[in-house]
Amino acid sequence: MRLSHQLWTQPQxxxxxxxxxxxxxxxxxxxxxxxxxxATPAAAFIGDVSFAVSPNDPTAAEEVLIQISGISVPTxxxxxxxxDGQVITVRIDDTCLGLCPAEGFDFDVLVGPLPAGSxxxxxxxxxxxxxxxxxxxVSVAPLDGLLTRAFVEPVTPNDNEHLRILVxxxxxxxxxxxxxxxxxxxxxxxxxxxxxxxxxxxAETSAFSASVGPLDPGDYEVRVLLQDSxxxxxxxxxxxxxxxxxxxxxxxxxxxxxxxxxxxDWKDHDGLTGVGRPVPGASESTTLFSFFGRDNWELMVxxxxxCALNDHFWVFTAASTDVEYTLEVTDTSTGEVRTxxxxxxxxxxxxxxxxxxxxxxx
Numbered sequence: 001m002r003l004s005h006q007l008w009t010q011p012q013x014x015x016x017x018x019x020x021x022x023x024x025x026x027x028x029x030x031x032x033x034x035x036x037x038x039a040t041p042a043a044a045f046i047g048d049v050s051f052a053v054s055p056n057d058p059t060a061a062e063e064v065l066i067q068i069s070g071i072s073v074p075t076x077x078x079x080x081x082x083x084d085g086q087v088i089t090v091r092i093d094d095t096c097l098g099l100c101p102a103e104g105f106d107f108d109v110l111v112g113p114l115p116a117g118s119x120x121x122x123x124x125x126x127x128x129x130x131x132x133x134x135x136x137x138v139s140v141a142p143l144d145g146l147l148t149r150a151f152v153e154p155v156t157p158n159d160n161e162h163l164r165i166l167v168x169x170x171x172x173x174x175x176x177x178x179x180x181x182x183x184x185x186x187x188x189x190x191x192x193x194x195x196x197x198x199x200x201x202x203a204e205t206s207a208f209s210a211s212v213g214p215l216d217p218g219d220y221e222v223r224v225l226l227q228d229s230x231x232x233x234x235x236x237x238x239x240x241x242x243x244x245x246x247x248x249x250x251x252x253x254x255x256x257x258x259x260x261x262x263x264x265d266w267k268d269h270d271g272l273t274g275v276g277r278p279v280p281g282a283s284e285s286t287t288l289f290s291f292f293g294r295d296n297w298e299l300m301v302x303x304x305x306x307c308a309l310n311d312h313f314w315v316f317t318a319a320s321t322d323v324e325y326t327l328e329v330t331d332t333s334t335g336e337v338r339t340x341x342x343x344x345x346x347x348x349x350x351x352x353x354x355x356x357x358x359x360x361x362x
Contacts, residue, residue: 046070046131047070047071047072047102049070049131049132051068051069051132052066052069053067053136058137058139059116059138059139059237063113064110064111064136064138066108067107068106068108068109068132069104069105069106070104070132071103071104072105078092079126081111083114087119088111088136090107090109090121090122090123091123091125113234114138116138116139116236118137119136119138147169148167148169148226148239148240149167149169150224150240150242151166151167151168152165152222156245157213157215157244157246158217158246159216159294160249160277160280160290161213161249162211163211163215163244164210164211165211166207166208167191167210167240168205168207169193169205169226170205171194174193174194175192175206175208176208177208177210178190180211182212185218185219186220186223187212187220187221187244189224189225190226190236192226192229193206193226194230217248218246220244220245220246222244224239224240225239249278251263251276253282254332255301255303256285256313257284258332259333260329260330261332262287262328262330263276263328264276264289264325265325266323266324267324267344269323269344276289276298276325277291279297286300286301287300289301291321291323291325297320298319298320298321298323299317299320299321299327300317300319301316302314302316302317304316312355312356312358312360313331314352314355314356315329315340315351315356316351317340318350318351319350320348322342322347322348323342324344325348326339326340327340327341331359334357334359338356338357
């Protein structure tokens, strides 16, 4: 019996020892796993993110409150806010190892004032992984209390005239033009102005002028953007706008108080044809025409009163072109027409017709 007991108990002893070894090994591995987890930062669980921006349409003069809501663990917090160019990054950190129950969160992030433009708001976890994005548009803003006006001359411009834009404002230390640009149908005038921090200075009306064009026919918006020299970080802000319609230039010019009408048609070496465009600034007796570019003048025409000398009106011309043209001068009081031409490829000669119109008594 003792032998049988020994044979039976010895294997049992060996089995018990093996179970103890397994238990000790399992316990050791669990401790190592917990230590590894404790040494590893856990990513925040972030979901159902939504955004709200105040004000709804922020300007370059305003701070912007971005409210970020969503689901995360209770210990999540805003760790960092970075504005890099047109990207606003909001990093949310979590130190709960992902073991805490998820709850709703609301974070307020204040940025700005930001320069005008379009921004991307990017929410990331503590590993820098993007979890949600939205866009934010910042517009220019009017300068508070700055009375600004823009005047355009001529009042009814056409497509062969330069625009003169006079900008006035009530300022402390004057204002200066910075730049002028045309982008599509928007004419943008930028200037710098002293509108605040007057101290002992007296505010008075200051002005600068800008010139643009000629512009193609159509409707344009003239936008005046000013930068306050006392607050340059606010950037350029919209101070004044006005609408301008550019019309087609007339095909003919009236000289001598409207009595004589002058027009010209042309044809170039490629067979293209067109009507001469009058250059702005005709006098009582003289006008200029361009055929191609508005600033490329081709033909000068004069209708002179020679009645006291030979009882005629005279027509003089001078040209700097070798394209074909036909010039017509019409006496609107009688309907009489005089025509002057140049052949294609020929250098246009000067004209001195001192017997053009025998209509002095009309």
